[in-house]
Amino acid sequence: MTGLAVACRRVVHIYRAEGGDVVALSGVDLSINPGEMLALVGPSGSGKSTLVALLGGLMRPSAGRVSVGTYELGKLTDAEISRLRGTEIGVVLQGAARNLLPYATLQRNVWLAQRRAARAAGIGLDDPERILDLVGLRGKAGARIGDLPPGARQRAALAVGIAASPGLLLVDEPTSQLDTHGRDEVLGALETVNAERGTTVVVVTHDAEVGARLGRAVTIRDGRVGAEGRDGQDFAVVAGDGTIQLPPEVLGEFPPGTLFTVDHVDGSVTLVVGGSQADS
Numbered sequence: 001m002t003g004l005a006v007a008c009r010r011v012v013h014i015y016r017a018e019g020g021d022v023v024a025l026s027g028v029d030l031s032i033n034p035g036e037m038l039a040l041v042g043p044s045g046s047g048k049s050t051l052v053a054l055l056g057g058l059m060r061p062s063a064g065r066v067s068v069g070t071y072e073l074g075k076l077t078d079a080e081i082s083r084l085r086g087t088e089i090g091v092v093l094q095g096a097a098r099n100l101l102p103y104a105t106l107q108r109n110v111w112l113a114q115r116r117a118a119r120a121a122g123i124g125l126d127d128p129e130r131i132l133d134l135v136g137l138r139g140k141a142g143a144r145i146g147d148l149p150p151g152a153r154q155r156a157a158l159a160v161g162i163a164a165s166p167g168l169l170l171v172d173e174p175t176s177q178l179d180t181h182g183r184d185e186v187l188g189a190l191e192t193v194n195a196e197r198g199t200t201v202v203v204v205t206h207d208a209e210v211g212a213r214l215g216r217a218v219t220i221r222d223g224r225v226g227a228e229g230r231d232g233q234d235f236a237v238v239a240g241d242g243t244i245q246l247p248p249e250v251l252g253e254f255p256p257g258t259l260f261t262v263d264h265v266d267g268s269v270t271l272v273v274g275g276s277q278a279d280s
């Protein structure tokens with residue numbers, strides 16, 4: 001399967017908790033092209049994992065629209081979402097162990113994920129050896145998961161995530177427990193999957209370097225898209241409600257109430273700081 005596009009429009013997610021409601025996402029607008037690689041970065045509690053859970057159909061948004069390929073996830077039944085996950089959407093949860101059977105071999109882990117997908121969708125599946133090859137685990141089919149070192153275990157979790165050749169691969173914090181070498185191997189595996197299959201890849205990470213390496217890093221801040229970095233350049237982002245999210249490093253230069261004039265010059269639009277703050 002080739003890569004799937006992703007679109008979020010004004011996505012809100014509220015957790016109903018005992019101590020009161022928690023607004024985890026408060027209006028996320030985000031478009032991802034088929035075959036793109038993207039990192040979701042941002043401070044702890046900003047809403048990254050919640051967003052990925054919505055993209056994977058693990059939860060439904062409280063409001064707004066989430067689409068993957070031609071599917072609007074909010075309109076699907078639980079059974080349809082469950083079929084989609086594990087076939088067209090691969091989800092790799094935070095912590096490799098949560099995705100794997102520790103006493104089984106790597107090959108059996110991949111085979112089980114494939115069997116689930118084949119039952120759900122009746123699709124033809126890749127040779128497991130080919131999948132292990134993609135994540136740099138060629139020749140390790142017979143190894144027990146518990147015997148693999150941490151970096152290889154994380155790549156084993158990726159192998160399970162891509163077992164059914166999904167068009168969208170969602171990976172939560174794949175490098176957080178790894179040293180630099182392990183991190184490079186995991187990122188290399190993701191890049192190979194993306195290059196060879198065209199899979200759209202979304203990675204949640206605390207590590208800004210991971211964001212830089214993937215080329216596109218979307219910052220989630222207070223439950224919204226905060227700003228975006230592409231190929232080393234920072235961009236401000238216009239949200240669906242017309243607010244502009246500035247990169248954090250320049251945010252301090254524009255206190256709330258800062259006025260901009262909007263100038264139209266030679267067919268382009270320029271925002272010019274008005275030089276004074278709004279009177280309060």
Ligand SMILES: Nc1ncnc2c1ncn2[C@@H]1O[C@H](COP(=O)(O)OP(=O)(O)OP(=O)(O)O)[C@@H](O)[C@H]1O
Pocket residue numbers: 015016017022023024042043044045046047048049050051
């Ligand atoms: N099941 C839950 N019930 C109630 N509140 C939750 C639940 N899960 C997350 N939250 C809250 O939602 C907000 C966003 O959490 P989320 O885990 O999506 O953030 P995150 O950016 O992924 O954080 P981290 O990087 O620490 O994993 C936080 O305030 C968190 O405490």
